Every structure is written in C-alpha cells, then in structure tokens.
Amino acid sequence: xxxxxxxxxxxxxxxxxxxxxxxxxxxxxxxxQQKKHPFAWYIFLGIGFMITxxxxxxxxxxxxxxxxxxxxxxxxxWGFDIINFVWWIGIGHAGTLISAILLLLRQQWRNSIxxxxxxxxxxxVMCAGLYPLLHTGRPWVAYWLFPYPNVLAMGPQFRSPLxxxxxxxxxxxxxxxxFWFIGLIPDFATLRDRAxxxxxxVWGLLSMGWRGxxxxxxxxEQAYLxxxxxxxxxxxxxxxxxxxxxxVSIVPGWNVTLFPPYFVAGAVFAGFAMVLTFMIPIxxxxxxxxxxTMRHIDxxxxxxxxxxxxxxxxxxxxxxxxxxxxxxxELYMAENRLFGPYAWxxxxxxxxxxxxxxxxxFPKMRQNLKVIWIVCQFVSIGMWLERFVIIPMSLHRDYxxxxxxxxxxxxxxxxxxxxxxxxFIMLMFxxxxxxxxxxxxxxxxxxxxxxxxRQAVEPEAASVAGKGGx
Amino acid sequence: MTEAPSQGSLxxxxxxAPALVMALIGGVLCFMQYGQNxxxxxxxxxxxxxxxxxxxxxxxxxxxxxxxxxxxWSVALMRLFEAGGGPTMLILMGVLFLPLLxxxxxxxxxxxxxxxxxxxxxxxxQAFLNPTTFQIATxxxxxxxxxxxxxxxxxxxxxxxxxxxxxxxxxxxxxVLGLILFVLTVTLSQTHWxxxxxxxxxxxxxxxxxxxxxALAAISLGTIIVCFNARKQPYQDxxxxxxxxDFGNMMFAFTMFWTYCTFSQFIIIWSGNLYExxxxxxxxxxxxxxxxxxxxxxxxxxxxxxILLSPGVKANADKLKWVAIIVFGMRIFDVYYLVIPFFxxxxxxxxxxxxxxxxxxxxxxAAFSALVRKQALLPKFDNRLQEALAHEH
Numbered sequence: 136x137x138x139x140x141x142x143x144x145x146x147x148x149x150x151x152x153x154x155x156x157x158x159x160x161x162x163x164x165x166x167x168q169q170k171k172h173p174f175a176w177y178i179f180l181g182i183g184f185m186i187t188x189x190x191x192x193x194x195x196x197x198x199x200x201x202x203x204x205x206x207x208x209x210x211x212x213w214g215f216d217i218i219n220f221v222w223w224i225g226i227g228h229a230g231t232l233i234s235a236i237l238l239l240l241r242q243q244w245r246n247s248i249x250x251x252x253x254x255x256x257x258x259x260v261m262c263a264g265l266y267p268l269l270h271t272g273r274p275w276v277a278y279w280l281f282p283y284p285n286v287l288a289m290g291p292q293f294r295s296p297l298x299x300x301x302x303x304x305x306x307x308x309x310x311x312x313x314f315w316f317i318g319l320i321p322d323f324a325t326l327r328d329r330a331x332x333x334x335x336x337v338w339g340l341l342s343m344g345w346r347g348x349x350x351x352x353x354x355x356e357q358a359y360l361x362x363x364x365x366x367x368x369x370x371x372x373x374x375x376x377x378x379x380x381x382x383v384s385i386v387p388g389w390n391v392t393l394f395p396p397y398f399v400a401g402a403v404f405a406g407f408a409m410v411l412t413f414m415i416p417i418x419x420x421x422x423x424x425x426x427x428t429m430r431h432i433d434x435x436x437x438x439x440x441x442x443x444x445x446x447x448x449x450x451x452x453x454x455x456x457x458x459x460x461x462x463x464x465e466l467y468m469a470e471n472r473l474f475g476p477y478a479w480x481x482x483x484x485x486x487x488x489x490x491x492x493x494x495x496x497f498p499k500m501r502q503n504l505k506v507i508w509i510v511c512q513f514v515s516i517g518m519w520l521e522r523f524v525i526i527p528m529s530l531h532r533d534y535x536x537x538x539x540x541x542x543x544x545x546x547x548x549x550x551x552x553x554x555x556x557x558x559f560i561m562l563m564f565x566x567x568x569x570x571x572x573x574x575x576x577x578x579x580x581x582x583x584x585x586x587x588x589r590q591a592v593e594p595e596a597a598s599v600a601g602k603g604g605x
Numbered sequence: 606m607t608e609a610p611s612q613g614s615l616x617x618x619x620x621x622a623p624a625l626v627m628a629l630i631g632g633v634l635c636f637m638q639y640g641q642n643x644x645x646x647x648x649x650x651x652x653x654x655x656x657x658x659x660x661x662x663x664x665x666x667x668x669x670x671x672x673x674x675x676x677x678w679s680v681a682l683m684r685l686f687e688a689g690g691g692p693t694m695l696i697l698m699g700v701l702f703l704p705l706l707x708x709x710x711x712x713x714x715x716x717x718x719x720x721x722x723x724x725x726x727x728x729x730x731q732a733f734l735n736p737t738t739f740q741i742a743t744x745x746x747x748x749x750x751x752x753x754x755x756x757x758x759x760x761x762x763x764x765x766x767x768x769x770x771x772x773x774x775x776x777x778x779x780x781v782l783g784l785i786l787f788v789l790t791v792t793l794s795q796t797h798w799x800x801x802x803x804x805x806x807x808x809x810x811x812x813x814x815x816x817x818x819x820a821l822a823a824i825s826l827g828t829i830i831v832c833f834n835a836r837k838q839p840y841q842d843x844x845x846x847x848x849x850x851d852f853g854n855m856m857f858a859f860t861m862f863w864t865y866c867t868f869s870q871f872i873i874i875w876s877g878n879l880y881e882x883x884x885x886x887x888x889x890x891x892x893x894x895x896x897x898x899x900x901x902x903x904x905x906x907x908x909x910x911x912i913l914l915s916p917g918v919k920a921n922a923d924k925l926k927w928v929a930i931i932v933f934g935m936r937i938f939d940v941y942y943l944v945i946p947f948f949x950x951x952x953x954x955x956x957x958x959x960x961x962x963x964x965x966x967x968x969x970x971a972a973f974s975a976l977v978r979k980q981a982l983l984p985k986f987d988n989r990l991q992e993a994l995a996h997e998h
Binding site for chain 1 (some may be wrong): 666725726727729733785788789794796807808809810811813864866868870872873874876877878879881923967
C-alpha cells in the first residue's frame with residue numbers, strides 16, 4: 136500500500152464497503168446485465184457511429200480521388216494527415232505509461248485505470264495508423280514499406296525515420312494489444328464463470344482455458360512482466376521516432392535536438408488529458424467513484440501538470456535557442472510563429488498547454504471535476520495546436536521566400552479528423568459495453584492488500600475464478 | 606545484509622585527510638600547469654570545476670525532486686544530498702568559480718565571445734554572452750540554488766527537532782517551485798558555462814543532458830557511500846534489498862535517459878549536417894575522440910545498463926557499489942568529452958586536467974566530510990525506511 140501523508144485529504148484508492156463479490160457486480164454486470172447502461176451510452180455510441188460514417192465517406196472519396204482532395208500543397212506537404220497522426224499516437228501513450236511503467240514502478244493506483252487507458256491506446260493507435268497509410272496515396276501497396284524479397288529490386292530506405300515509424304508503430308500496437316489481451320484473460324474467466332447465456336462460449340474461448348491455478352498465475356505474472364518490460368521502452372521510442380520524422384530534417388523549427396524528450400512528455404500530457412476526458416463522466420454514469428477515486432484523479436492531474444511543465448519548457452527552449460542560434464532562418468521561424476499569419480495558433484497553444492494547466496497546481500482545483508475536465512479539453516486542443524504549429528507553420532515559410540505559401544485544410548481534412556474522433560468514441564463505448572472496463576482481479580488484489588483479514592470475515596465473497604484459484 | 610555483524614559507526618572524518626592530500630596534489634599539478642601554459646590551465650580548471658558542479662547540482666536537484674514527490678528511497682541519501690548540494694557547498698563552488706570569472710579566466714576560456722572581433726553571430730547574442738551578463742547571471746544562478754538549498758536544509762533540521770508534519774507539506778510546495786527554477790537555471794547556466802565556449806554551437810537538449818548527468822552523479826555517489834557502509838550504523842538499520850534495488854533502478858533509469866539524450870542529439874545533428882552543429886561532432890570524431898566516444902558509450906551505457914538489468918546485483922549492496930563506482934567515474938569522462946574537445950584536438954589529458962579535478966575534488970570532499978558530520982545521517986522525522994525494513998522482516 137502506498138504510504139500516506141497524514142495531511143493528505145484525498146481518499147484512498149478504494150472507497151466504500153467493497154467485497155470481491157461487489158467488485159464483480161459493479162464491473163462485470165455492465166457486460167452481463169446490459170440494461171445497466173445509462174441513456175448517455177446510447178447517445179454517445181450513436182454520435183460516435185454517425186461520425187464514423189463521415190470517416191468512411193472521407194476515406195472512400197480519398198481513395199477514389201487521391202490525396203489532392205486534402206489541403207496539402209507546396210510548400211506544406213504535410214498537413215492534417217501528419218498533425219492528426221502525431222496527435223492520436225500521442226494520446227495512446229498514457230495507456231502504455233499507466234499499464235507498463237506504473238506496473239514496473241509498483242504503483243498500485245494504476246489498477247483501476249489501466250484497462251481503460253490500454254483500450255484507449257489501442258483505439259488511438261488505430262486512428263493514428265490510418266493517416267500515414269492513406270497519405271501514401273496508394274494504401275493498397277502499403278506492404279512495400281516492409282522489407283520483403285521482391286522482383287522490383289526495391290527496398291525501404293532504412294535511413295528514413297518514416298520507415299522507423301512503420302516498425303515502431305506496428306510494434307507498439309502489437310505489444311499493446313497483447314498486453315491488453317493477456318491482462319484480460321483472468322477477467323474473461325470470471326465472465327465465463329458468471330455467464331448464463333450463450334456468451335459463455337465466447338468468454339470461454341477468450342479465457343484460453345484459464346482456471347486460476349497457481350501455475351496459471353505464475354505464467355500470467357511472468358508474461359505480464361515481460362510485456363511491461365517490452366512496453367516501457369516503447370513509450371519512449373515510439374514518440375521519439377515520431378519526433379525524428381521532423382527533427383532529422385533541416386526545416387527551421389524541426390531541427391531541434393530537444394524534440395525527442397519533449398515529444399514524449401507531450402504525448403503523455405495529451406494521453407492523460409484524454410483518459411480524464413472519458414473517465415470523469417464514465418465513472419459517474421457507472422457509479423465507479425469508489426474504485427476510480429479522487430486520489431486517482433489527483434495523481435493523474437499531477438502527472439499532467441508535470442508533463443505539461445516539461446512541454447512548456449520545450450516551448451521556451453525552442454524560442455530561446457532560436458534567438459541564441461543567430462541563424463536568420465531560425466530567427467524568422469520564431470518571428471513567424473509570434474507575429475506571422477498563424478500567430479493565433481501559437482498564442483492559443485501557449486495558453487492551452489502552458490498557462491491554463493498551471494491551475495492544477497492548486498489542490499482544490501485537482502478535486503474539482505468540472506475544472507479538470509475543462510482543462511483537459513484545453514490540453515487536447517493545445518496538443519493538436521502544437522502539432523499544427525510545428526508542422527504547417529514551419530513548412531509554409533522556410534528557406535526560400537519565393538516558395539512561401541499558406542495552408543488551408545479542406546472539408547475532407549476536417550471530415551477525416553472528425554471521423555476518427557467519431558470512430559474513437561464509438562470504439563470506446565463499445566468497449567465499455569462488451570469488456571470489463573476495470574481490471575477486476577487486480578482490484579481484488581488491491582482489496583486484499585488494503586484490508587488484510589477480509590477474506591476471513593467474508594468468505595463467501597472470495598469465490599470467483601478471477602482471483603484465488605484451486 | 607542486516608543480519609551481518611555491525612562494523613561500528615560510519616565516520617566521515619576519515620575522509621578529511623585523503624581529501625586534503627588530494628587537493629594538495631591537485632594544487633601542485635595546477636600550479637605546474639599554470640607555469641607552463643596559463644590558458645590551458647584555465648581550460649582544465651573549467652573541466653575540473655564542471656565535474657564537481659555537476660555533482661553539486663545533482664545533489665540539489667535530486668533533493669528537490671525527492672521532496673517534491675515525497676520519494677521514500679531517497680530518505681537514506683537526504684543528508685548526503687543536503688551536504689553535497691547544500692548552501693555551504695554552493696557558496697564554496699561559487700567561490701571556486703571566481704578564477705574563471707576574472708579577466709584571465711574569461712579570456713582563456715570564453716575568448717570567442719569576450720573578443721568577438723566582428724563575428725556577426727557572436728555580436729547578435731551579446732546581450733547574453735558578455736562578461737557582465739555572464740558574471741551577474743552566474744551570481745543569480747547560485748543565489749537561486751542557494752535559497753532553495755538553504756530552505757530545505759533548514760526545514761528538515763527544524764522537523765528533526767520539532768517533528769512538525771506541516772514542514773513536509775511546505776517543503777513539497779517550495780521544492781516544486783525550486784525544481785522548476787532549477788531546471789531553467791541549469792539550462793541557462795550550462796549554456797553560459799559550457800555551451801558558449803563555442804558560441805556558434807547550440808543544442809536545445811544541452812540542459813536536459815546535463816540534468817541527466819547530474820542526477821546520475823548524485824545518485825551514484827549516494828549509492829557508493831551507503832553501500833560501502835551498509836554494515837555500519839546508521840545505514841545498517843535501513844539498508845536492505847528493497848532499498849538497494851531502488852538505488853539500482855534509479856541509476857538504470859537515468860543511465861538510459863542520459864544515453865537517450867546523447868543519442869538524440871547525435872542522430873539529429875548528424876542527420877541535419879548543418880554548419881552550426883556539425884563541428885561539435887566533427888571534432889569529437891577525430892584525433893582519438895571517436896575512440897574516446899566509443900569508450901564512453903561502452904562504460905557509460907552498455908556496462909552499467911547490462912549489469913543493472915540483473916535484479917540480483919541491485920539487491921546486493923556489495924555488488925551494487927561497484928556499478929555505482931563505474932557510473933560515478935563515467936561522469937568525469939563524460940564532462941571531459943563535453944568540455945575538452947572545445948579546446949584540444951586529442952583526448953590526451955594535460956597536467957592541469959588531473960590537477961583541477963583533484964584540487965576541486967579534494968576541496969569538495971573535505972567540505973563534504975565536514976558538512977555531513979554536522980547532523981545525524983538519517984533524518985529522524987522520516988522513518989519510512991525503518992518501517993519498510995521492519996515490515997520486510
């Protein structure tokens with residue numbers, strides 16, 4: 136159990152009179168008793184589903200017409216496609232941080248939020264992956280990105296970070312999905328044991344013969360730790376490689392040595408904002424406040440605050456070293472950001488990511504869910520603007536003034552972006568309905584650690600296959 | 606560890622005599638170097654001073670970080686950090702920087718911007734790179750660090766006497782602010798003190814890179830002291846596998862982070878191949894520096910990283926102390942790689958390099974041994990380590 140500060144007024148990691156049985160009921164009945172879902176679930180699934188149609192329409196038109204329907208031009212060859220790719224990839228990082236790094240750091244507060252954040256990671260990476268895939272212009276030959284023996288006598292350019300991205304992102308989604316699935320197995324088994332409908336077969340297949348024996352637990356723990364060990368460097372490497380997409384070039388505003396750590400911090404910042412955006416309403420709709428407590432929220436806010444400060448440090452250093460460089464192109468880049476045609480985006484970025492999150496310094500604000508939710512929206516907007524500032528704003532005016540231009544996204548750019556948001560919302564709400572949103576067996580473990588002797592008091596409560604065993 | 610018979614109490618007083626001998630030898634070597642070539646002496650002096658300011662700032666930074674996040678692993682090291690990065694040590698390091706703030710030192714080390722000779726790049730940044738700003742800024746960096754070091758030191762000592770828990774909450778707030786200012790001032794100070802040796806060069810990761818090195822220096826020094834004295838009081842009461850694992854994990858994490866910063870800077874500069882940055886690595890790729898760089902990567906990254914992957918090593922104070930020595934030693938080589946190629950084309954050390962390292966190191970260690978003896982080595986107000994160990998047993 137985490138050492139408590141006597142002056143800490145935040146509640147524990149588990150609030151309420153929980154038993155193993157009640158945990159099963161609170162979480163797993165969302166799947167087994169479908170009527171427990173609030174009306175909001177139908178509304179948001181419907182919204183997500185409808186917006187997903189815009190995505191489908193945008194993709195169909197894109198494949199039919201080609202990427203000329205986007206606002207990308209010369210000199211702005213990368214626009215919404217790459218902005219949105221980086222934004223979505225970043226959002227996924229909170230999940231990996233919570234599930235892998237906090238596990239290795241023995242932080243038990245991750246137990247009730249990791250499943251949710253991991254799901255978000257996978258869905259966000261799915262959304263992210265769409266953009267570079269479609270930006271190739273010929274997604275049906277995307278397999279050319281992989282090195283395979285072919286008669287074309289062509290192979291990928293391994294010196295390009297875009298190729299590193301292919302490997303980084305595919306590794307990331309593979310490991311994240313595996314990690315998520317392995318973590319779900321004991322809960323699938325519990326669902327199998329509780330199911331009274333034909334769904335029992337599905338849960339049975341998914342639980343892969345799990346019986347909760349000590350051997351199963353041993354192997355589970357080993358596999359889970361190995362995957363956590365694999366995922367941890369991925370948190371750093373994926374977004375570092377994404378940052379190198381820009382940093383290895385010589386575009387002023389991109390060739391910044393600080394980019395890798397600053398991108399990673401930004402990713403975690405954006406990811407936590409998105410986790411909180413969904414978690415705050417969902418914990419209320421599903422009455423999960425006892426398991427996702429204000430202590431969780433407080434810590435997530437602190438992580439957001441810390442990563443936000445790192446990001447802000449990055450902004451300050453970009454401007455300072457642009458000045459310090461005395462390089463006319465770097466200097467103009469800074470001037471263009473501050474006073475150029477897109478200065479509004481730069482100012483908004485500093486307000487959203489640099490100034491507003493500072494409100495989280497105040498403990499009272501970290502206990503005010505409305506304030507937190509609003510700050511999270513600003514952070515999400517700010518992190519999108521950050522990529523807008525870095526990508527089109529650096530490209531539209533670089534070395535040759537005769538080649539300068541403006542970037543105007545088209546309705547299809549907005550359609551794709553909105554569409555992926557709808558797709559993400561739809562997947563999140565489907566996840567809430569069909570999979571346990573809280574890692575029940577880990578919460579049971581937490582319960583047993585927090586309240587030693589509880590099993591003796593409530594023997595009937597400890598009868599589930601998800602925890603305990605033969 | 607704790608089952609082994611006690612070997613008595615740790616006495617830092619034994620450190621004083623060797624430290625003074627070290628300073629004496631260093632002083633003689635520095636004097637000889639000064640007689641041969643005064644300019645080279647100042648350049649060596651910057652190297653020696655930077656090694657020890659990295660350690661001093663590391664102690665202060667890790668102390669601020671520990672207070673800000675209430676880390677329990679660092680309680681055993683807190684008094685060491687308070688001595689190594691405390692107000693007295695900061696004043697001492699500030700005084701030791703004076704030779705470089707004087708006319709001779711500035712002209713020998715920072716002559717590119719002290720005498721711009723019409724260099725347009727240098728003239729552009731004269732608001733930042735001029736002797737007056739440099740001197741005022743240096744004083745400001747030390748004053749800021751001093752304020753936070755003094756507050757935290759005072760607070761923990763007060764809490765030791767009064768056991769007033771509100772001190773902890775106050776320290777968290779002050780340390781968070783301190784940490785923010787610390788990161789900014791370390792970035793600016795290292796831009797002034799080291800990056801500006803070549804005023805054409807700039808790298809935005811420079812400050813973060815130094816921060817990683819500082820953390821490694823402080824944690825490895827703390828680990829060396831605690832692990833070498835694990836069977837002596839008062840560490841015998843708190844050192845167990847869990848604590849040494851924490852030390853090992855911290856060194857592991859920061860070793861990776863340091864390598865990550867090093868590699869990020871290298872790959873971005875190498876790929877960009879622009880005239881401002883490339884000379885930095887061009888110099889460091891010729892005349893033996895390439896081999897030196899390989900050595901640095903091998904012993905600064907691969908060796909500690911591979912060893913620290915093993916949980917068995919981290920759980921054993923007797924083994925971990927040797928890894929900590931490697932990590933600490935590599936900080937010296939790291940600073941040498943950062944500073945010296947700005948002045949010389951080969952890594953062959955000069956008398957002054959060794960002399961400055963020993964002179965400032967000797968003074969630092971002598972002061973450290975005196976400061977650390979002033980208080981009990983383990984804070985009384987925070988008994989989380991003792992509780993954790995009791996719980997393990």
